[in-house]
Amino acid sequence: MTDEGWGREGLMAGGSRLRARVAALGSLMVILAALTACAGPYQYYEGTGLHDATAAEVAGGWENVEGTRVVLHKDGTALIEKLDxxxxxxxxxxxxxxxxSWQLADDDGGQVVRLALTDRTRVEKRSPAPAADPSTPEPPSTYSWxxxxxxxxxxxxxxxxxxxxPDIGNMYVMTRETGS
Structure with missing residues (x-):
């Protein structure tokens, strides 16, 4: 075999190995992109880092611009109106x-209010109502936030x-009820 022949075979074999490696690397990149595509900024939100709120400070009326109203009583009971x-x-x-019922909990990422609906009295549809979908499940009779x-x-x-x-990071914000 001549040096020239050896060189062509070596290049052809090396080129095949290089193409195989590039293809494998490309496949790995596609798999990694697919796995991380849903990991938006708020999907793994870890909290605000706030640790100094008290239950007495959290108790009271809360509302949002959509007409939702939540009253957190000092005894741990709650009144919930139109909560999405x-x-x-x-x-x-x-x-x-x-x-x-409700309770103030302190997790590593900060404090959270755990709210549980235990006795549902009414269900309403948000306006404008989402498109009708026959596969939409019945609203739950109990729920927790x-x-x-x-x-x-x-x-x-x-x-x-x-x-x-979660990729979009929409926040449902409740502020202190006016006059509360």
């Missing part, structure tokens, strides 16, 4: 009302949870 679902449940368009606890620029408390697609 969290996460992807928000897309179903139902709004729950009733009574339940957890609200992150944060402070606004004036040192007042704000409660919020994420809703919809």
């Amino acid at each position: 679902g969290k996460g992807f449940d928000f897309e179903d368009g139902w709004r729950l009302s009733g009574t339940g 957890f609200f992150y606890v944060d402070r606004d620029p004036h040192d007042g408390l704000v409660l919020f949870f994420m809703y919809g697609d």
Whole structure:
């Protein structure tokens, strides 16, 4: 075999190995992109880092611009009016009302209010109602939320949870009820 022949075979074999490596690397990149495509900024939200709120400070009336009202009584009971679902449940368009319980918890990422609806009294549809989908499940008779606890620029408390697609980072914000 001549040097020239050896060189062509070596280049051809090396080229095949190079193409195989590039193809394998390309496949790995596609798999990694697919695995991380849903890991948006709020999907793994770890909290506000707030650890100094008290239950007495959290107790009281809360509202949002959509007409939701939540009253957190000092005895741990709660009144819930027109509260939407969290996460992807928000897309179903139902709004729950009733009574339940709440507690202030302190996790590593910060404080959260855990709210549980235990006695549903009413279900409404959000306006404008989402497109009718026959596969949409019946609204739950009991439900639980957890609200992150944060402070606004004036040192007042704000409660919020994420809703919809976690990649988008929509926040459902509750502020202190007017006059509360």
